[in-house]
Amino acid sequence: MPDIPSAARLYLRPIQFVDTPIGRDGEVARLAGGLLWFFAYELIAVENGRRILQRTLSIAEAEADPRLAPIAARITAPRPPLVLGPRTLRFDQPQVMAILNMTPDSFSDGGKHLGDPAAAAQSGVDMSIAGAAILDVGGESTRPGAETVWEGDEIARVVPVIERLAASGAAISIDTRKAAVMEAALAAGAHIVNDVSALLYDDRALEVVARAGCPVVLMHAADPKHGAKGKGAYADVLVDVYDWLEARVEAAVAAGVDRSRIVVDPGIGFGKTLADNLALMNGLALFHGLGCPILLGASRKRIVGALASEAPAERRLGGSLALALKGAGLGMQLLRVHDVFESVQALRVWRGMQDAALTGPHAAV
Structure with missing residues (x-):
C-alpha cells in the first residue's frame, strides 16, 4: 500500500461484485454474511476534509494491512439477527x-x-x-x-x-x-x-x-x-x-x-x-x-x-x-x-x- 499519513482517515468501499465465489477462493469476500460477493475494495484516504488518495486494493491487500484489517472485518462480518x-x-x-x-x-x-x-x-x-x-x-x-x-x-x-x-x-x-x-x-x-x-x-x-x-x-x-x-x-x-x-x-x-x-x-x-x-x-x-x-x-x-x-x-x-x-x-x-x-x-x-x-x-x- 502507498505511504499514507498516519493522521489520514481511511475508508473501504466494497467494489467489483461477482456472481459467485466458486473458483475464487481467497480472491473474493462475502459482504456482511449476505448474498453478495466482491473482488476488491476502493481505499479512500482523507486528510483535513479532503480525499488525498483513492485506489483499488485486493481482498488480500486490505486484510494484510493493520490499519485496514479491522474495517474489512466489519464489512464482511455477518450481521446478527x-x-x-x-x-x-x-x-x-x-x-x-x-x-x-x-x-x-x-x-x-x-x-x-x-x-x-x-x-x-x-x-x-x-x-x-x-x-x-x-x-x-x-x-x-x-x-x-x-x-x-x-x-x-x-x-x-x-x-x-x-x-x-x-x-x-x-x-x-x-x-x-x-x-x-x-x-x-x-x-x-x-x-x-x-x-x-x-x-x-x-x-x-x-x-x-x-x-x-x-x-x-x-x-x-x-x-x-x-x-x-x-x-x-x-x-x-x-x-x-x-x-x-x-x-x-x-x-x-x-x-x-x-x-x-x-x-x-x-x-x-x-x-x-x-x-x-x-x-x-x-x-x-x-x-x-x-x-x-x-x-x-x-x-x-x-x-x-x-x-x-x-x-x-x-x-x-x-x-x-x-x-x-x-x-x-x-x-x-x-x-x-x-x-x-x-x-x-x-x-x-x-x-x-x-x-x-x-x-x-x-x-x-
Missing part, C-alpha cells in the same frame, strides 16, 4: 420495512389512515401478508416544512394501531423523534425505534432506548444543530455522512445500547441535494464499514421526481423500485417502502437471479 417479539429478523438477504403513516400531512400518503386505527392495522396486516418483515408506524410527518406534532397527539395516533398490530404477531417499528412516544409505543408492543434524528432531537431518547434494550435505527439528516451539515454544504457527502453516523453509533454504544441492535440509515432526501443523494446511492456500500445493518429509505423520494420528469409522489413506483434494487445490489439489509407488494416481488426476482448465478454451471476448477 434481531429478535422482535415472536419474530426473528435475519439479515442474510434484503428485507422490506413497510411504511404505515398515521398523519394528515406526510408527503405521499398523509391522511390515508388518520382517525381509523382499525383500518390502519388491517392495512399493516395486509402488508405483512404481502411480505413486509417490519411495519414502521409513524404519527408525525418528516417532510420539509411539516409542523411539529405534540407528543400527546402523536401517541394518540400510533398507540391504538400498534396495539392491534402487536396482537397480530407483526414486527413493529415506531417512527418518532420523541422519548415519550418511544416509551408509549414500546409499551404498546413496538419492537424497534426508528429515529430520523439519531436520538438527538429529544434529550431523553438515548436513555429510553438504552433502558429498553430495543433495536434502534439511527438516521442521518442535515441539521447543523446536531453536527450534520446543511443542504448543499457537503464537500464530500459520502464521507461526511459516514463520519456522522459512526459518531452516533459510538455515542449510542457508550450510553449502553448494544452495537448488535443498531441499524444505520444514510437519510436519502433529508436535507440533501440531488447530487448529494446520487453520491450516497452510488456509494452505499461504504457504510458496511460501520459494521451495522443498513436501512435504505428512498421510496417515492424527491430523487425519483427529479430524475423522472417531475413525477408526483404517487407516480414514483418505477423509480422507487430502481432505487430499492440498487440498494439490494449493494447489500442493504432493510428497504423502507410504500409499495410493499411490488417491492417484495422485485426482491424475490432479484433473489432468484442471485441464487441461479450462485448455483448455476461454472467452469471446472
Whole structure:
C-alpha cells in the first residue's frame, strides 16, 4: 500500500461484485454474511476534509494491512439477527420495512389512515401478508416544512394501531423523534425505534432506548444543530455522512445500547441535494464499514421526481423500485417502502437471479 499519513482517515468501499465465489477462493469476500460477493475494495484516504488518495486494493491487500484489517472485518462480518417479539429478523438477504403513516400531512400518503386505527392495522396486516418483515408506524410527518406534532397527539395516533398490530404477531417499528412516544409505543408492543434524528432531537431518547434494550435505527439528516451539515454544504457527502453516523453509533454504544441492535440509515432526501443523494446511492456500500445493518429509505423520494420528469409522489413506483434494487445490489439489509407488494416481488426476482448465478454451471476448477 502507498505511504499514507498516519493522521489520514481511511475508508473501504466494497467494489467489483461477482456472481459467485466458486473458483475464487481467497480472491473474493462475502459482504456482511449476505448474498453478495466482491473482488476488491476502493481505499479512500482523507486528510483535513479532503480525499488525498483513492485506489483499488485486493481482498488480500486490505486484510494484510493493520490499519485496514479491522474495517474489512466489519464489512464482511455477518450481521446478527434481531429478535422482535415472536419474530426473528435475519439479515442474510434484503428485507422490506413497510411504511404505515398515521398523519394528515406526510408527503405521499398523509391522511390515508388518520382517525381509523382499525383500518390502519388491517392495512399493516395486509402488508405483512404481502411480505413486509417490519411495519414502521409513524404519527408525525418528516417532510420539509411539516409542523411539529405534540407528543400527546402523536401517541394518540400510533398507540391504538400498534396495539392491534402487536396482537397480530407483526414486527413493529415506531417512527418518532420523541422519548415519550418511544416509551408509549414500546409499551404498546413496538419492537424497534426508528429515529430520523439519531436520538438527538429529544434529550431523553438515548436513555429510553438504552433502558429498553430495543433495536434502534439511527438516521442521518442535515441539521447543523446536531453536527450534520446543511443542504448543499457537503464537500464530500459520502464521507461526511459516514463520519456522522459512526459518531452516533459510538455515542449510542457508550450510553449502553448494544452495537448488535443498531441499524444505520444514510437519510436519502433529508436535507440533501440531488447530487448529494446520487453520491450516497452510488456509494452505499461504504457504510458496511460501520459494521451495522443498513436501512435504505428512498421510496417515492424527491430523487425519483427529479430524475423522472417531475413525477408526483404517487407516480414514483418505477423509480422507487430502481432505487430499492440498487440498494439490494449493494447489500442493504432493510428497504423502507410504500409499495410493499411490488417491492417484495422485485426482491424475490432479484433473489432468484442471485441464487441461479450462485448455483448455476461454472467452469471446472
